[in-house]
Amino acid sequence: MTTNDLLFGAIPYAAVVLAVVVTVVRWRRAAFTVSSLSSQLLESRLLYWGSVPFHWGLSLILVGHLVGLLIPQGLEAWNGAPVRLYVAEATGLALALWAGFGLVVLVYRRLSNARIRAVTTPMDLVVLAIIGVQILSGVWIAVAHRWGSAWGPGVLGAYVRSLFALQPEPGYVAPLPFMVKVHVLAFFVFLAVFPFSRLVHIVTLPLQYLARPWQKVVADRYPPHPSYVTPRRGR
Amino acid sequence: MRVRAQMSMLFHLDKCIGCHTCSVACKNLWTDRKGAEYMWWNNVETRPGTGYPTGWEDQTHYKGGWRRDRNGRLRLTLHSRGGGLAKAFYNPVLPELDDYYDPFTFAYGDLFSSPLSDQQPTARPVSQITGQPMEPASGPNWDDDLSGSDVYAANDPSLDGVDDAVRAQMEEIERVVFNYLPRICNHCLNPSCVAACPSGAIYKRSEDGVVLVNEDACRGWRMCVSGCPYKKVYYNWTTGKSEKCILCFPRLETGQAPACAHSCVGRIRYMGVLLYDADAIEAAASRPDDELLDAQLDTILDPTDPRVEQAARLAGIDDGWLDAARRSPIYRFVKDWGLALPLHPEYRTMAMMFYVPPLSPLMSAVEANLTRLEVPDGAGPFEILDDLDLARLPVDYLANLFSVGDRAPIEHALRTMLAVRTYKREQVPGGAGGNGAGGNGAEPGADGVGPATLAMLESVGLTPERAEEIYRLTTTPTMDDRFVLPPYHRELAIEEVNDPLSAKGSTGFGAITGPRRGS
């Protein structure tokens, strides 16, 4: 097995297994530890300038990546006209810079504010570093290996689909530029660290809020009235 | 009609001495932990004042509670559902730590470890968050007894809309007038903390109405902190979970009153069961401002009504609870006597803790137009009833706190208390009631109570028997009179049916690991 096979053939599966298994175990056995660990109570002004660009920028970029990798035909159709390709590329780059700005503010806030330092764990810094590498390598690619939304879906999409098909083709990645490899690998590191860090809060995004009744009444007695909710674990 | 039971507390503000024993009892029991130092699930504020956290009543700033939209529908003031999710990354109206205070302790160790020197060693104040030396600048009761200060009293949001003349009158005497307002979570019928929580981690228990945060389900979105208009949910900065008053449910379940009530030095607190109609909540909370208070009180059901009793049994409320509901001191004060009101009913959360508005301190000296309790010879017997505004805490101010600005319920409560007080004072030989033997000259009856005083009772709808009841429950209640606690029947609780381990975190054994911060 070559290093390339290890990095892009084996590590992806290890990362996904870790992410899924540990997240489920943590959710079930240590639900108390699952939290966004917000520090807004301790510092609010810098958080605004950091958190909003960071979260929105990354979420939108993530959506863009998913579209590109999972439905490449859609992206190719969109990119059919050059203007639209420019728009897609420029938007992606702007979002990345915006998120990067947020990240810098967040790091500065973590290190400069005494109250925030009191709640900072080494894992927080690891997470910020991994995401920092992601943003930097992504911006590098956007500038140095332009039109990623045109060549990405074809090359990387095939690789991702091979992973999903359980017939990994790490060879697809081998000829790509170094920064692209860094970008891909950093994502797998992100996945592996995910369940051990505050990143787990991503999967707790409470979309059910859009539909649940405003009020929640729980019965601790039997027989409960039909309208009462019975408590379940981890909810 | 869907009957549910609510454990409710009542605060007789006339009796609160502002000693903070309640706050300390609560702190020692529940919040003496890392991350919770700044939390006071029970706090006592001096009013008029800005309270804790500073200015919590200013809902244009904090956006707590509910509002009634143009179509008469109930809306969460904080956010729409989608808007709530969109603001998960940054909550624009979250109070900051300094709105509460930076919790501090003292570096006592320095007293022992400082090197030999000519100076006495001192224990410097240090922040409980950073551990760094700090200069304490505010605290949860920083404005204790400082109502006159223009930093605190002048900024009280409940003074908005109080007549300028009345305000001027208050300011004239501002250096002496204040009252205490002890506050805990109101365990509301229409809690906005529950509605604001995106994770659905907060819930109201059906059997006793206690509102709790499921710490295992809380993800630290902290919308409850903003959503609660009373600012009674707190964010634990170290565990990343929200916490709030639990009405000492482990004590209630074992037949003990909550620690704040049990330890209350002024014996101002009462506990009892109220039955309410769950089907009526939404309609009541959506009424226009001027109907809100009545609508809220109407959701409380009469436990002696056979139809209520039948519906209660259908809903699984047993004899023990029904009996407790019938003997409830809260029902007496709130419904039978109209003496107690909820705090800020205009927040539309339907708070279930009730307050008897303070009658004291009445002016005891006659100055200018101010009236005193001892009515001088020849003065009209009930002059004082007509001059309630000259009592030191203006009716308008109390009305802003307890009755959406409506003077009538406050006047009723104050008149009732005054009538009872006058009646009882007159029974004491040489008592200063002023309307009987020593008063305005009318012939007293056998018990020393003059016809004028009896007429006074009647004018507020009181019989002498009822006046005696109010007097007894106000002044000389025993522990059992104050706390009428129902049997909780833990043997019927869910853990008998559910495996406690599999339902851990919601029921049963609870947390068996320490509340450690996640990473």
Ligand code: SF4
């Ligand atoms: S007072 Fe208590 S129950 Fe009511 S909204 Fe606030 S936290 Fe919730």
Ligand code: SF4
């Ligand atoms: S213990 Fe009782 S009297 Fe003392 S401050 Fe608290 S409520 Fe008031």
